[in-house]
Amino acid sequence: MKIAISGKGGVGKTLLSSLLARTFAEHGYSVIAIDADPDANLATTLGFPDADKVIPVSEMKELIAERTETEQGKSGLYFKINPRVDDIPEKYSIKHDGIRLLVMGPVKKGGTGCYCPENAFLAALLSHLLIARSEVVILDMAAGIEHLGRGTAKAVDKLIIVVEPGRVSIETAYRIEKLAKDIGIVNLVVVGNKIHNQEEIEFIKSSLKGFDILGFIPYDPALVQAEISNLPLLEASQSIASAVKEIYNHLASAAEA
Numbered sequence: 289m290k291i292a293i294s295g296k297g298g299v300g301k302t303l304l305s306s307l308l309a310r311t312f313a314e315h316g317y318s319v320i321a322i323d324a325d326p327d328a329n330l331a332t333t334l335g336f337p338d339a340d341k342v343i344p345v346s347e348m349k350e351l352i353a354e355r356t357e358t359e360q361g362k363s364g365l366y367f368k369i370n371p372r373v374d375d376i377p378e379k380y381s382i383k384h385d386g387i388r389l390l391v392m393g394p395v396k397k398g399g400t401g402c403y404c405p406e407n408a409f410l411a412a413l414l415s416h417l418l419i420a421r422s423e424v425v426i427l428d429m430a431a432g433i434e435h436l437g438r439g440t441a442k443a444v445d446k447l448i449i450v451v452e453p454g455r456v457s458i459e460t461a462y463r464i465e466k467l468a469k470d471i472g473i474v475n476l477v478v479v480g481n482k483i484h485n486q487e488e489i490e491f492i493k494s495s496l497k498g499f500d501i502l503g504f505i506p507y508d509p510a511l512v513q514a515e516i517s518n519l520p521l522l523e524a525s526q527s528i529a530s531a532v533k534e535i536y537n538h539l540a541s542a543a544e545a
Contacts, residue, residue, distance in 0.1 A: 289543040292427040295450035296460035300481040306333040306427035313386040318423040327396040346393025356405035373413040418443035441471040453488035481506040503535040
């Protein structure tokens with residue numbers, strides 16, 4: 289199953305990505321977690337040792353130049369748009385507690401040729417991960433879903449939009465929905481996070497009529513303390529663990545259907 293997770297900054301995309309990756313792994317699935325958020329911190333949230341030393345794929349200049357047949361540091365009109373990437377997950381990912389992790393790095397923007405080989409390489413790698421791999425792939429994204437193109441979008445089984453009780457978060461969800469539908473993603477679901485009470489659940493439901501809501505994750509200050517103390521997040525809060533398990537059950541059932 290291929291799962292992409294997006295939402296407004298700060299709503300808990302990376303938290304949900306890490307908890308789902310951990311839950312799938314604990315249930316025997318082979319999991320690849322992909323950090324495609326420019327503010328990359330999935331390695332830290334997953335508890336990877338030396339998370340601050342992980343090198344994003346987009347910064348592997350020598351590798352990208354070799355695979356795209358360009359000269360490192362120089363712009364040019366010609367480069368290989370379908371570079372070999374099938375060996376990248378095994379060679380350049382890191383693994384911890386049964387989860388393989390790749391940090392993509394930011395998508396470069398602009399019209400200069402020096403950016404194109406990097407984007408071509410990232411696009412080819414993501415396409416390989418979503419289309420050719422058999423593992424559960426969990427993609428932690430920014431709200432703009434810049435890493436996804438029309439070709440790879442069709443391989444996404446679920447796009448989870450994480451929201452919190454707030455107008456800005458709701459507005460972002462509608463923008464993500466439009467962006468997703470523009471590139472062909474139709475399997476969108478919503479997860480509400482940082483929920484304090486039933487009133488907040490009803491606010492999200494009434495604000496997102498027509499959306500398929502997968503579940504709600506309660507707010508629990510114990511999670512903050514666990515992050516500060518570098519403790520396993522799934523073990524920090526029984527209420528959050530139960531909510532994530534319910535979300536996992538829905539996703540796993542869909543994958544097996």
